[in-house]
Each structure stands twice: as structure tokens, then as C-alpha cells.
Amino acid sequence: MTPEQLSDAISHALAEAVSAGEFTVDLPETVRVDRPKSRDHGDWATNVALQLAKKAGMNPREFAQALQSRLLEVDGIAGVEIAGPGFLNITLDAASAGQLAQKIVESGAEYGTNDSLAGHVVNLEFVSANPTGPLHIGHTRWAALGDSIGRILRAAGADITREYYINDAGNQMNVFAQSVYNRLHGLPVPEGGYPGEYVRELADAVAAERADVRELDEETALPVIRDLAYKAQLADIKETLSDFGVEFDVYFSEAELHDSGAVGAAVERLREQGHVDDEGGAVWLRTTDFGDDKDRVMIRANGEPTYFAADAAYYLSKKDRGFAEKIYLLGADHHGYVNRLKAIAACAGDDPKKNIEILIGQLISVNGAKLSKRAGNIIELRDLIDWLGADALRYSLARFPADSPIAIDPELLQQKTNDNPVFYVQYAHARSCAAARNAAEKGVDRSGFDASLLTHETENDLLALLAQYPNQIAGAAEFREPHRIARYLETLAGAYHRWYGACRVAPLAGEDVTDTNRTRLWLNDATTQVLANGLELLGVSAPERM
Template sequence: MTPAALAELVRNTAVQVLDARGLDTSVLPETVTVERPRNPEHGDYATNVAMQVAKKAGVPPRELAGWLAEALTSESSIASVEVAGPGFLNLRLAADAQGEIVRQVLGQADVFGSGELYRGRRINLEFVSANPTGPIHLGGTRWAAVGDALGRVLAAQGAEVTREYYFNDAGAQIDRFVRSLIASARGEQAPEDGYGGSYIDDIAAEVVRGEPQVLDLPPDERHEVFRRTGVGLMFDEIKRSLHEFGTDFDVFFHEDSLHTSGAVTRALDTLKESGNLYYAEGAWWLPSSEYGDDKDRVLIKSDGDTAYIAADVAYLRDKRSRGFDLCLYMLGADHHGYIARLKAAAAALDDDPSAVEVLIGQMVNLVSEGKPVRMSKRAGTVVTVEDLVDAVGVDAARYSLIRSSVDSPVDIDLDLISKRTNENPVFYVQYAHARLSSLQRNAASLDIDRGAVADADLSLLTHDREGDLIRTLGEFPRTVRAAAELREPHRVARYLEDVASAYHKFYDACRVLQPGDDRAGALTIARLHLCEAARQVLANGLDLLGVSAPEQM
């Protein structure tokens, strides 16, 4: 019995108890909270539903808890119920009911943990979106890992997710990038406000190889060639590095297209006509302060040029016109003001501001031998995705970037995540999966066929460590749902570490295969099914993170 099934049982029982005594059943919450107590001596699960509704029902909490305990004890899936403190209910499951979790895991296999929270919702998930003026830096790498994992988690809850990369290929930074390329091609120093690093030299050389006479062209033509070819080469490299990192996108949207297609002008004209912009001091303003911004923002300057945010308004309008129910932006720490601005843009478009959601990610620092790692051989001033992958590999890089909440800065210890020991979280989880895979291979080599899980006697799994592992596996669907609902894929990583810990403790306490015994008993078969369920959950969880589940290590 999973926590969700237990919660439903407790609620249904509470409805019957209240109804039988002529009490108002509407005081019950839609979903009853059932949690695993910190102290296992208090039971398998606990609920405070009696305390939560007693006052509204007009009954002392302990009295209501007593009624619920009596009713729940009669359920075959419940071994015992104890009233504790002011009205808590501590519940223990019957062994066969607990074993149903193993059957569910193996029955659902690679879809165990998925749900229907966002079934029918179309979500546009925009992340990374780094300027196309250099390789993906460490902050963008964090978003590449977290964004991809969040997309997987949302899809596991039924959402139709479109992963989108917004190329900022318009504006002053592109001009600085192009001037840097031209300077490199001429053998000159980069402009003071330009870009450095060997990647600039590489791209400049590639442009000249493709267009040998480019430096002899008139300035405007030369600039356009370096812009068109150089930016294209940088785009290609960004896409390649992200793909090799395990992150792919469905849509690459070019900011420049909003200007060349007239989308920006049309969006601004619409806002003017609807009266959702106001005119002051010779400029047109978006009333973003009404949505928490520190001030209103100019969309059209007094000289008639559009401000940067004008493209953001047109881009949001474009996304919504494509039928997305939610536009989810993942932005860096220096973009906090965009939360209010984008919501104000939605309101100005006569749209629902709740259709816009912005996640802000904090900085990442690399540490080695207790000292910060700052320099990149290639980019010159920043650590790139390639630097991190070269140092520790894709799996360790992704897992380490995902396992912490994006709300907080994170220090990545290169020495730690390079270790092949249990101190390294990704190794700890992957090793548990490999160990479980090895166990099944060993069983096969002994000609042990565990058979169908429906035929196994899972009520034999009564050891405390077995119960702890089973209950931990049962938390997976709830963990995935919370990760999707709260936009926190790090919950999946931390959960997998709990599964690995529960498995290792189980394995140390409960022998699965008897050496020299080719006649597996019912307990061995039950434990093999439990081990396969644990392997399946680890594989499913690692897949949600975009991390491999090795069968051997």
C-alpha cells in the first residue's frame, strides 16, 4: 500500500466515522496528510487528521482519533493503530499490504512514479538561453542540467513540455562579439568591451577559411559576414556542447526574428491601442511596478527606439499564441526583476499573469583542493560546460548540479565528485543500481527464477530493514509529484540517496542469496522481487535526472 493509497483509506474511514455519528464530513481536507515518522518506533506512517478537523467537527481530538483508530484497525491492510499525544495516529501496515508496493513497482516498471498532475497542460520551458557570444558558462550549465531534469519531471506528471532556447542574437552584445572576431582575424587585441578567449580566435579563423577575402570587404559587408557566419558557428557549438551534456531542445527561438518579422512592432501597437501602456516624458511605459517591480519600465524610448524588454513582451505574446498554458522561464540570479516585468507584460497583453512563472537560479562555484577554480583554458575568464565535463564526466556533473535547490548558491567539490566512493553522491546511487543489477545476474547464474511477482509471498518481508526499504520505494510517486509541483528536481536526487541508503542497510542485514544453495526458498524469491523493485526505482529516478543507471561499475 503506497502512502497515497493509505491516505485515501484514512480519509474514507474518517468520512464513515463522522457520518455514522451525524457529524459534518465536509470538514475533512480533500487529501489527508500521511507521513513517515522520524522515529520508526512510532510506526510505519502517521497522520494528524484528527487534530486537523476535530475543532470544526466539534469533537475532542483524542476522542476523534480513538474512533478512527478503532475503525482503521478492522482494515485487513492495517496491522495496528496507536493514538499518540494530543491526537496523532501512528499506523503500522500489515506485511502483505506493505508488499503490494513491490507489486506496484514491478507491475508499472519504467512508468512507476509517474502521475497525472499536469495531464492535458502544455508547458513552454525556456532555459539556458545564454548569449551566443561565448561557450556555455557554469551558471548556464546548471540550468542545462536542472532545466532538462525539470522538463522530464513535468512530463512524468503528464505535461506536454516544449524545451525552448532563446538566442539573444540582437543587440549590442552581438556587435561586440562581431568586432572581437574581426579584431582576432586581423591579429589585433580584442576591443576593450569585447570578448576574449581562444574560442574567439577559433571562430574568427573558421570565418576566414570559409571566406578568404572577407577582410578585404567594405566595413559593412565585412561586419555582416562575420556576424552571419560567426554567430552561426557559435550557435552550432552551443548546441553541440549541450547535446553532449545530455540536454536537447525542441525549439531554438531567435530574438532577431521578433524584430525582422515585425512582431515587436505589432505587439507594441496592440498595447498602445488597448491602453495598457502609458505615455510620459516622451516615452511609452509598462506599469510593471503594479506587479512588484521597483519601477515602471520603458518599452519605447523618447528617441523612438525600443528597449530590450519590448522583445520580451513580443516573445511572451508569441509563446501564448502557440497555445502554451504555462510559460516557465528559468533565469539567472541577475534577472530577479524579470519576474514582475514578465507578469506585467502578460497583464498588458490582457493575458493571465499566472500563465507566466519565473525561476531564479543562484551561482555555482567550483572548488578543488579547497580552492576556487576560476579559469578556463578556452574561454579565458569563466568555467564552461566542457571544462566541467572534462573534469568529472557528464553523469557526475549533471547530478551534482541538480541535487541542490536552485534557490541557493552551490559549491561543487571536484575532488569529491571524482571519487569512486560512497562519499560521492552520484557514485553512491549508481553503485546501488549496479549492485542490484549484479544481484539479479548472480541469481540467474544459480538458475534461480524468481517467477512472476503475483505468485511471490511478499508477506514474508517482515524484517525492519525490508520494511524500511519498501516504504522508501513507496514514496517515489509522491516525490516526483512534489518535484514537479514545486519545480524542484533536486528532490528526486535526494530521494534516490535515501533509496540507496535503505538498500545498503537492507543488504547488510538480510542475506538474499544463500551461497551453495541452488534451491531458493520463498523468502529468497520475495527478497529478489524487492531488490528488483529497488533497482527499478533507482533506474526511473536516474532517468528523470538524465543520469545513466549503470549495470556494472
């Protein structure tokens, strides 16, 4: 019996009690069941009696007693105890608990996916680095976490679009073009320009694409260089992200917002909403009406739009494209953006508590990391991938909450020991694959299954953890916390290693293959599947050999 099936059984018991007139109460859509902190308190527990008793005008223990008698009649439930003020502690029989192994193997990659966020249409924007240089350590955390959040939300049933906002408008792009132009002509880096060996690489790429670029006068050359260097740098960014296991559904150009007239249109739409003022020749959005610390200029007195105006137009674009929920993942230096973005949502007629969510990630550091030879003044993401590996880097970034600073220890991540978390989890997966191969060599297959044979303490612990996986996904999705999956996988790996040491899958030499071996193979393979599913959510590989 899975947690979902147990939840359904409790819901059915509630409905029966209402139908019998034992109490009157509005039935919940679902009943939550959780693992008790102590196994002495059963396999699962629910506080549904505490939640509903007052509404039914009853004492919680009385309410629980009405459910207890019905639940004891359910196949697969071995015992139901009422604890404290009205908790129901439920114990499953061994066969019922063990059936989960078979379900997991049969469900495969779909096990754990759920519909807890079904109907949610979400635009998830992350990374969004300027296309004027390579991705660096500051972008690394959101690349890993943003991608994992997207995978987890999708596993929880949400309709997710991952979007990268390309800041390809404004003076920074002119400075970028000038930097490449100067490098083409052997001139010094312009004031405020971009240094680094990568600028020479871009200059070479531009020259290869346009052979006569050095012969053009500066005024003619700069737009050409800007376009070609921008495309080359964006291609480099996409390649680096792909090497990191990160793909986007949409790359959205800020320049297109301006070129299409969307920025001016956004100002007028917000004016119609009644939140725009004209003062001192400039156009202002009254964001202070919705909690911002000051009103924001949208159009300067000289007629030039601000970055904030583009932010407003971009938000309206997301709304117009049908995204009821918009999640922004911003860096540690963007705290000031929270109130102003929420104010844009409110000015646009949306609910800032429902339609927009802003997550701020804290800084990371990597001990011993060296500045990039290409960029000169930053630590490049591609160098970190080459040095530590995408798996180790992504897992390390995923296993901590986004709002906590991280100091990564490269020596630890390169160790093949249980002290290295990513090795510990990946090794559990590889070990389970090796166990399956060894079992096959000894003639063990999954032709037989008797869940009642899974009675060892380590088997009970392993099954209990496997049963928790769908709830782990739902929780990680609800709170946007991939670290819940990482920490769960470490706990599951530990339970598997203990089971592996206590219960053999393959028989010893001279022993016959029995249904115990076959059933344990199901449990082994179920663990393999959940480890692989969880690692996939983190964008980390699940090796079959290590």
C-alpha cells in the first residue's frame, strides 16, 4: 500500500462515517499522511481527526475512534492506534508495505511524479546573464538551482516554461562592441570596457564571419561587430549551459521589447491602470502605492526609457503569454528588485502574492578556484565544470537552501569516499546496478514476487523511505527547494547500503534461487529507480558503474 492509497482509504473511511451519520463535516480533497518520527508509532500517521473534529462538534479522540474501526477493516492495514489528543498511527502488514517495490519498478521514471501543482502555468526565469562575457561563478548557483526547480515543478504536474532574459539592449552592448573593435585593431581596452582573452576570441570570430570588418570605418563597423560578437557570445553561453545540463525553452531578447514598441505600450497600459504620473518631464510609475521604497522613473525627461520600463514591459509580456505565475531567480545583489517587481505586478492588476515570486540566491565560493585565463577577472563556469565535473558541482549547489551562502570544498568533491555526498549517492545507484547484474549471473530474475517475504528491519526502513519519495517531490516543488531531494537521496542511499550489507539478493554458491531472492531483486531495482529519478531532478547522472 502506497501513501496515496492509504490517504484514499482514510478519505473513504471519512465518507462512510459521514454517510452513516456519525458526524457531519466537509470532506477534504486529500488526507495527508506522514512518517512518524519513531517507528514504534507505526508506519504512517495522520492528524485528520484533529483537523476536522472541531468542525464536526466532536472531541478529536471520539472522531478518531470512528475512523479507527473502519480502517482496521481495510486490507493491508495491520493496526491503528489513537495517540495523544487524536493522532491516528497506522501500521501496514508486511505484504502491503512490500508491494510498493513492485509498483515502483513497474512505474519506472514516472514513480514520484504527481499532480500536486497540476493547473499551474509557470514562467521560470533564471540565469539571464548579460551576453557580454562568459558565464561565471556568480551565475553557477542559479543555473543549477533554477534548472532543478524547473524539473521538480514539472514532476509535480506544473506546466513550466524555462526562460532566459537576454539583456541585449542599452549602452553596455555599445561598450561591448567597442571592446571587440579595439581588440580587432590592436587598441587599448576602452574606458569601462571588457578585458579578457575571450574578447580576442570574439574578435577572431567576427573577422572569420566578416572578412572585411577591419577595413570598415568605425561608425560602419561597430553595428556589424555588435551583432556578430553578440551572437558568438550568446552561443558560448548556450554551449556552457548545455555542458552543465541546463536547457531553456525560451531565450527572450530585451532588444526586441524595445524594437517592437512593447516598452512604450507598457507605459500606456499602466497609465490606463491609473498608476502613472508625469512629473518634471519624466514619466513615473507610482510603485510606492504597493510597498516600494520610492516611485520609479519609466521614461526619462530626455525621452529615453529606463531599465525599469523594460522590466515592466517584460512582466506584461509574460502575463500576455498566459503565465499566471512568474518566478524570478535573482542574484544576491538584487534584493532591491523584490519590492519594485512586486509593485509592477500590482500596478498591472495582478496579485503580488500569487502571480509573482522572487527568489534571491546567496553567494558561493570555491576554495582554490583560479581566475579564468580567458576572462582574466572572473572564475568561469566552464573552468569549474572542467575542474570539478558538472555532477559534483550541480549536486553540491543543490543540497543547500538557496538563501544560505556556500563554500565548496574541491578536495572533498574529488574524493571517492562516503564523505563526498555526490559520490555516496551515485555509488548507491552503481552498487544497486551491480547487485542486479550479479543476481542475473546467479539466475535471479523478477519472475516471482512475494511481498510478505520483505520482513527484515532494513527492508522495512528501505520501503518506508521509498514510499516517501512522491511527498518529497511535492514538498520540494511547493517550497522551491531542491535541497529536499538531495538530502532525501542521501538518506535513501544510507538505507540501501545498510540493507545491502544485511540482505543478499543473489544466493551464495551452492544455494538455490528462491522467491526471497526474486523479491529482494524487486526491492533492489525499486531503489535503483528512485535513486535515478531523484538524481535526474537534480540534473545529476546516475552511473551504473563506478
